[in-house]
Amino acid sequence: MTQIMANLEEALSSAASRPPAFKTPSMKAPECxxxxxxxxxxxxxxxxxxxxxxxxxxxxxxxxxxxxxxxxxxxxxxxxxxxxxxxxxxxxxxxxxxxxxxxxxxxxxxxxxPNEFRKAEAESDSSRMKEGGHVSLKISDVRILV
Structure with a gap:
């Protein structure tokens, strides 16, 4: 009985020292x-x-x-x-x-x-002129390019 208790305590202590196994979900590979x-x-x-x-x-x-x-x-x-x-x-x-x-x-x-940055800037400028335009989307495009 004491041997069983010792084995149980050993198993519990080793399990506590190991981090839980966690696997991230697999994702689709990028297209070639x-x-x-x-x-x-x-x-x-x-x-x-x-x-x-x-x-x-x-x-x-x-x-x-x-x-x-x-x-x-x-x-x-x-x-x-x-x-x-x-x-x-x-x-x-x-x-x-x-x-x-x-x-x-x-x-x-x-x-x-090569013109991607200039295109995003131009779209941003024209969006500012339009009422109700979504400038924030264009600004994020420019930030991504920088």
């Missing part, structure tokens, strides 16, 4: 990005970010984030990343894989709409 449609770069990045925020444990490092996003690049976008992938183990030439913000910025620069 081929670099041909400038309007899709933002949704690709946002899809990746949702997954990163949903699974902070697995995406705690920028390198993991960039490698994950890279696995969904096809076509022109895949051709762009190829030279970086071939030098993945070379610390100096694979700098892009160590900084998510740099990777994100490169995607926007190479495959995004």
């Amino acid at each position: 990005f081929d670099g041909t449609q400038t309007l899709k770069v933002r949704s690709f990045i946002q899809s990746c970010q949702l997954i990163f925020h949903n699974d902070l444990e697995n995406f705690s490092q920028d390198r993991k984030k960039v490698l994950y996003a890279t696995s969904f690049l096809i076509g022109r976008a895949a051709k762009w990343i190829e030279p970086y992938l071939s030098n993945l183990n070379n610390q100096d030439s694979s700098y892009l894989f160590h900084f998510w913000t740099l990777f994100e910025s490169q995607l926007f620069t190479l495959f995004g709409d």
Whole structure:
């Protein structure tokens, strides 16, 4: 009987020291990005970010984030990343894989709409002129671009 009590106490104390097992719900993987449609770069990045925020444990490092996003690049976008992938183990030439913000910025620069910021500003200006316009939506568009 004392052995049973000792085993029970041991099981309870080890269970109390472990955090509860919690698994975040799985999310749909981002659609593959081929670099041909400038309007899709933002949704690709946002899809990746949702997954990163949903699974902070697995995406705690920028390198993991960039490698994950890279696995969904096809076509022109895949051709762009190829030279970086071939030098993945070379610390100096694979700098892009160590900084998510740099990777994100490169995607926007190479495959995004170069006039996106100007368009959002122009829409914001014209919305201010309209009575009852939703300027706050346009302002949020400009903030996202900055």
